[in-house]
Amino acid sequence: MMDASSREALWNEISKPFSNGAFMQLHTSWFAGLASRAGPQRMQQLARSKPARQLEQILADVKAEDVTPLIVRSEINLDQAISALRMTLVANISVPAGSLVLANQLASQRIQSLVETTPVTALAMSIGAVLFLLLGIIWYAYAGVAAARDLNHLLRLKYADTRSNAPYPDDGIGEAISAATDLA
8 A cells, every 4th residue: 555655756756647737638529519528439539639648658567555645635626626617607698797786786887988988899808818818717627527537537447457356445326326336
């Protein structure tokens, strides 16, 4: 079993390929309006992705019992990424929209005269730049969720491959799936 400092060093190493920036890369399938993992090959695409291959190399010599603490870390990491996305959405959608409504209520005449006197192109470019910035920030937060989710899924698959007969450190999902399939 790994000590805490070794586990922390391993976590830092395995999380590098799963950065927000790495998951912000455009995919050609997006231009068709369809995510690359929407089809039946999603598991193969996950397992063959560049971060998955890098993770496999890093975990090649890791013992099966050392994978479990990494799964726990990846689940906490995923929860944190989801929380950050929620906060990012609130901060970058609700706050600007609420501020605009409040400003319109308090100074509607000033805003109307500003809109009427500002050239359309300058207004459109300003609004476009703000929207581009807001969407970029949201996309960055979403990429963190996607990266954390992939890391979690790949570690769970690694656990399943190395400890197929061992009980899984269940977070309740297995029971929920069993209950749902019993009802069907």
